[in-house]
Amino acid sequence: MFAMIETTPHPTAAACRLQVGTSGYSYPEWVDAGFYPPGTRAEKMLSFYAESFSVTELNYTWYQMPKAPAMERMCGKVPPHFGFAAKLTRTMTHEVDSGRWRGEAARYRQGMAPLIQSGQLQAVLLQLPPTFDRSRGNRVYLAALLDELADLPLAVEFRHASWATERVFAELAHRRVTLVAVDEPPLAGLFPALEVVTNPDLFYVRFHGRNARGWRSGNMQQQFDYDYSDEELQQWVAQRIVKMTARAGAGIIFFNNHVRAQAPKNARQMVQQLTLQGLL
Amino acid sequence: MDRSIIHLNVADFAVAVERRINRHLASRPVIIVPEGASRAAVYDMSEEAFRTGVRKGMALRRARRLCRDAALLAPHPDRYERAMTELLKRALPYSPQVEPGEGDGHLFVDATGTTRLFGPPVDVAWRLNRQIKKELQLDPIWSVASNKLVAKVATRLVKPSGEYIVAAGDEAAFLAPLPLGLVPGIELVDLARLAAFNFTTVGQVTALLPGQLQVALGRRAAGLHQRLCGIDPSPVLPVGARPPKIRLDHEFGNDTNDRQQIEGVLYGLVEGAGRRLRRQGRAAGRVAVLLDYADGLRRLRQVAAKPATANDLNLFTLGCRALNLAWDRRVRIRHLALRCDGLVSPPAQLCLFADERAQTERRRQLVTALDRIRQRFGDDAVQFGRRLAAA
Numbered sequence: 116m117f118a119m120i121e122t123t124p125h126p127t128a129a130a131c132r133l134q135v136g137t138s139g140y141s142y143p144e145w146v147d148a149g150f151y152p153p154g155t156r157a158e159k160m161l162s163f164y165a166e167s168f169s170v171t172e173l174n175y176t177w178y179q180m181p182k183a184p185a186m187e188r189m190c191g192k193v194p195p196h197f198g199f200a201a202k203l204t205r206t207m208t209h210e211v212d213s214g215r216w217r218g219e220a221a222r223y224r225q226g227m228a229p230l231i232q233s234g235q236l237q238a239v240l241l242q243l244p245p246t247f248d249r250s251r252g253n254r255v256y257l258a259a260l261l262d263e264l265a266d267l268p269l270a271v272e273f274r275h276a277s278w279a280t281e282r283v284f285a286e287l288a289h290r291r292v293t294l295v296a297v298d299e300p301p302l303a304g305l306f307p308a309l310e311v312v313t314n315p316d317l318f319y320v321r322f323h324g325r326n327a328r329g330w331r332s333g334n335m336q337q338q339f340d341y342d343y344s345d346e347e348l349q350q351w352v353a354q355r356i357v358k359m360t361a362r363a364g365a366g367i368i369f370f371n372n373h374v375r376a377q378a379p380k381n382a383r384q385m386v387q388q389l390t391l392q393g394l395l
Numbered sequence: 396m397d398r399s400i401i402h403l404n405v406a407d408f409a410v411a412v413e414r415r416i417n418r419h420l421a422s423r424p425v426i427i428v429p430e431g432a433s434r435a436a437v438y439d440m441s442e443e444a445f446r447t448g449v450r451k452g453m454a455l456r457r458a459r460r461l462c463r464d465a466a467l468l469a470p471h472p473d474r475y476e477r478a479m480t481e482l483l484k485r486a487l488p489y490s491p492q493v494e495p496g497e498g499d500g501h502l503f504v505d506a507t508g509t510t511r512l513f514g515p516p517v518d519v520a521w522r523l524n525r526q527i528k529k530e531l532q533l534d535p536i537w538s539v540a541s542n543k544l545v546a547k548v549a550t551r552l553v554k555p556s557g558e559y560i561v562a563a564g565d566e567a568a569f570l571a572p573l574p575l576g577l578v579p580g581i582e583l584v585d586l587a588r589l590a591a592f593n594f595t596t597v598g599q600v601t602a603l604l605p606g607q608l609q610v611a612l613g614r615r616a617a618g619l620h621q622r623l624c625g626i627d628p629s630p631v632l633p634v635g636a637r638p639p640k641i642r643l644d645h646e647f648g649n650d651t652n653d654r655q656q657i658e659g660v661l662y663g664l665v666e667g668a669g670r671r672l673r674r675q676g677r678a679a680g681r682v683a684v685l686l687d688y689a690d691g692l693r694r695l696r697q698v699a700a701k702p703a704t705a706n707d708l709n710l711f712t713l714g715c716r717a718l719n720l721a722w723d724r725r726v727r728i729r730h731l732a733l734r735c736d737g738l739v740s741p742p743a744q745l746c747l748f749a750d751e752r753a754q755t756e757r758r759r760q761l762v763t764a765l766d767r768i769r770q771r772f773g774d775d776a777v778q779f780g781r782r783l784a785a786a
Contacts, residue, residue: 139515141562141563142510142515143396143397143508143510144510144511156397156563156564157397157541157562157563157564158397158562158563158564158565159564174515175517175560175562178517178518178520178521178558178560179517179558179559179560184568184572185562185565185569188562188565188568189562334513334514335514335515335518336510336511336512336513336514374511
């Protein structure tokens with residue numbers, strides 16, 4: 116068991132502002148599944164989504180460098196209090212070119228400028244690949260990347276178990292960088308589910324689903340095909356989220372099991388659980 | 396349902412294929428140009444050569460002056476065709492709707508409705524790029540948008556490598572700040588006309604009311620306005636399902652502006668197209684003439700055939716009208732192409748008036764007789780005098 120990193124505890128859990136949402140919102144199959152009204156066009160989805168949730172995670176910024184005009188247009192579709200977490204582009208996490216990544220970081224910041232200026236950027240998610248283990252080279256690179264992006268609200272998601280050590284958590288806490296807590300299938304080598312809070316400003320949880328059979332299929336539709344039960348979510352809240360809310364001023368919880376609109380369904384269940392616990 | 400179109404575009408395709416074979420070419424500018432031609436024109440060039448000012452269709456002598464250290468290679472269309480087939484093979488498992496370009500490294504994939512099988516279209520595009528990189532050593536630019544036009548513009552923007560996702564509903568806003576020349580399907584004459592009004596970007600033109608644009612562009616205004624707003628309903632055509640068309644080309648040995656010679660050549664092309672149409676039992680609903688001028692400018696003009704026809708004499712009349720529309724400059728012509736499309740079964744409706752009916756019948760009999768003679772004695776057994784002038 117890992118010890119909790121000592122951050123200044125908040126006096127009451129209720130002081131922690133919690134938000135629940137989904138990883139991405141633009142899925143045509145969510146129309147068939149009934150989350151969006153029949154016939155909803157892709158351009159209208161974010162506005163509909165914002166009627167149900169107050170935060171979302173932007174996946175497409177992993178595929179392509181964000182562009183300021185597109186971000187500006189996106190901001191116009193949601194109310195001012197709506198928040199975004201955005202993935203860092205793959206050229207800085209999965210496909211790193213040692214000579215170019217610093218330039219990419221600068222471009223990323225420029226692309227994100229509208230969200231930063233409007234105060235709607237709640238986190239930048241550094242999702243590291245499963246092959247990114249805690250080798251010396253990777254440690255040096257990650258440190259340099261965190262330095263380069265230090266002015267952004269960073270959250271790091273490890274996929275390799277070798278990063279689950281006290282020294283890593285202490286370093287993240289020193290930098291006030293959020294360690295992303297994950298729920299995923301109990302497979303060997305994956306980063307474990309932890310309630311460690313490294314940043315007193317924000318904790319960040321991602322529910323990927325527990326589809327062990329589809330996890331390494333290489334097909335997102337199988338990997339993220341899972342429907343959480345009320346009991347599973349209740350356990351998470353009781354065992355982890357309650358503790359995390361006591362140690363951070365805000366928390367965001369995302370569901371990534373987007374297949375057949377299970378993510379928004381589970382996100383609504385989570386909202387209910389948090390409400391029952393008096394956390395929302 | 397919103398469409399999701401992926402566009403893959405291997406920049407400088409011919410060069411990319413040659414570099415895959417000869418690794419030494421990777422670090423130097425490359426120009427691909429036919430060997431031994433007295434008046435060779437650039438077929439393709441690498442990004443490095445492009446940056447020095449070399450362009451497709453440019454005379455080799457000029458290209459060499461601009462880029463002295465370029466490696467010169469002869470084109471190998473068979474290699475490019477094979478590479479296209481390989482690209483197609485990688486894309487087909489993701490969608491039955493895959494439309495390849497003509498040996499040019501372009502490929503459209505319609506990923507609409509495939510999310511449940513393969514995941515989001517952006518992920519499919521990224522995976523395709525990775526697979527092609529790994530297996531074919533080519534690095535296609537990729538884009539995802541709601542239609543072919545916007546997807547194509549998006550890959551043009553990030554040349555020579557990269558990706559671009561245009562969110563549904565963002566099409567008009569995405570195109571608005573771009574130069575008009577980046578949007579495919581706008582002819583040079585229209586660009587020149589818009590430039591005369593001091594319009595250089597898409598947004599300036601789409602801000603006009605259709606009626607205002609009509610003042611500048613006439614009947615073409617409506618279609619153009621739609622394109623500039625990022626509206627393109629054209630489907631991704633599955634392999635082999637392109638609308639049938641017949642295209643015949645002629646390259647002049649020496650650039651010319653001799654009308655007799657050019658019309659003679661056009662008649663030769665018309666005869667070839669007519670024969671193929673009649674053999675297929677089809678008639679052309681539209682005839683187009685494409686001219687390449689000696690200075691590299693290109694004009695394409697088309698006229699509708701009402702009713703559709705496969706008769707050489709009617710086709711020639713239509714071809715001449717299209718030629719006259721396209722031939723609006725004094726610069727000599729280098730290349731002429733005739734295209735017949737909108738192919739339909741020959742109309743069964745007879746002409747209403749007796750004299751018109753008689754003329755149509757005479758023309759039909761004449762062409763039938765010519766076909767019979769040629770079938771028996773060869774294509775050159777009998778010719779119209781105007782073709783001799785072109786020889």
